[in-house]
Amino acid sequence: MSRRRLPQAPAWWYDGSPPPLHARLLSTLYGGLTALRRGAYRRGWLHKQRVAVPVVVVGNITAGGTGKTPLVIALVARLRAAGWTPGIASRGHGREHEATPRWVDADAAASLVGDEPLLIARATAAKVRVDRDRVAAARALVAAGCDIVVCDDGLQHYRLARDIEIEVQDARRRYGNGRLLPAGPLREPLERAADCGFRVLNLGVAGEGVAARPPGLGEWPMRLQVGAVQPLHGGRPQPLAMFAGQRVHAVAGIGDPERFFAMLRDAGIAVVPHAFPDHHAYAAPDFDFGSRLPVLMTAKDAVKCAGLVDAQAFMVPVEAVLPEPFWLALLDRLPARSR
Incomplete structure (x- = not known):
């Protein structure tokens, strides 16, 4: 039987070996383009679009998974318990016809809406919109009655103005060698993480057999509880x-x-x-x-x-568990709900 091989992150991202010259050269080019784009938004040459409700972005500055989806599901539950009506905006990576925006129903085909949006829709029963244009997705959610938008991924989607940014980091891998793509796993420079209002460290399941550094100053621990x-x-x-x-x-x-x-x-x-x-x-x-x-x-x-x-x-299934002070601090950062 023919099987697809799993693409692996280059060994030099995490094992301490030096990246090859071509990766370092491409990393320099990538870094320059990233800095130009961020600078254009900072100087107002490119404009951020604000929607009529608060926006919370859950994302990461590294390539690969860090545990964003369980946190998004837990965040939606806490917002709802606090009286909000949250909606979720996502690109829906890996889906067919990515240029076509879609609502994600619990019985939707994962091939059309994406696996993570479908999982979120089933776990939360909240409105979920997939769209490459997250501004358009957020506006659709507001029009559908949502009074707060949670973005699943999207730290780098600067066009959508946001009220809170949550960076999720894997405790085992951290930032790897600290280099930008493709010489390292970083989508953006390390200093970008300091811009985020909350930094969550995914420690995995308690007792999990992987080495994980404990949370540092300003980092909130997140554990995954098996259901x-x-x-x-x-x-x-x-x-x-x-x-x-x-x-x-x-x-x-x-x-x-x-x-x-x-x-x-x-x-x-x-x-x-x-x-x-x-x-x-x-x-x-x-x-x-x-x-x-x-x-x-x-x-x-x-x-x-x-x-x-x-x-x-x-x-x-796994469920994200975070300290109660994290939720209190996050809710305190949100504007008062309009009645």
């Missing part, structure tokens, strides 16, 4: 511990698949890992593993796979 394992084809949810001592196929098409595999191993599960590219478009042959073991996958993958894999497939 009940959900059968993809219906049935009673079960604790992850029911798989302890078993051998399973573990599927992850996320920014850092090893984090998912490590979480399962720390739960006493014997993992046969299957890593796929982030936002992978799954097909039935991807699950021809050669042995009929239970299949465990992330929630982001599960929204795309229910019709492709047999009844022994399960979704392993």
Whole structure:
């Protein structure tokens, strides 16, 4: 069977080895273009567009996944509990026909709306709009009755003015070698992180077998709490511990698949890992593993796979948990709600 190879981040991003000359040269060019663009917005040569409600952007300055989606889901729940009516704007990376804006319903096809927006829509039941133009997405959400907009990703989408920026950082990888793309993982210079009102450090699941530096000054810790394992084809949810001592196929098409595999191993599960590219478009042959073991996958993958894999497939959901002072500080930064 032909299998796609998983694109890996270059080793020099994280292992301390020097980047090759071509990567350093391209990084210099990329840095210059990034600085010009940021400067154009700072000087008013390019104009930011403000919408009629507050905007909160959850993003990162590194390439790859850092745990933004669980934080967005938790943020929507806290805003709703505080009396807001949040809507979510997202680009919907990896979807077909990306130039076409779409509303994301719980029964939408992930191929048309994107895996992360669909996961958010199902988890929150909030209005979700995917659009390459986040200003247009935000305006559509306001017109639909939302009184606050949460952007899933979009720190670099400067055209949309925002009230709060939340940077999410992976505690294991941090900023890698601290260099800009492609010599390093940074989308923007390190000083960009200092502009964000909140910096959240994703520590993963408690006990996860990966090294993680503790939060530093000005960083808020976020842990991921594993929920009940959900059968993809219906049935009673079960604790992850029911798989302890078993051998399973573990599927992850996320920014850092090893984090998912490590979480399962720390739960006493014997993992046969299957890593796929982030936002992978799954097909039935991807699950021809050669042995009929239970299949465990992330929630982001599960929204795309229910019709492709047999009844022994399960979704392993996680929930973002942050200190109460974080939520109080964030809500305090928002303007008073209009009644």
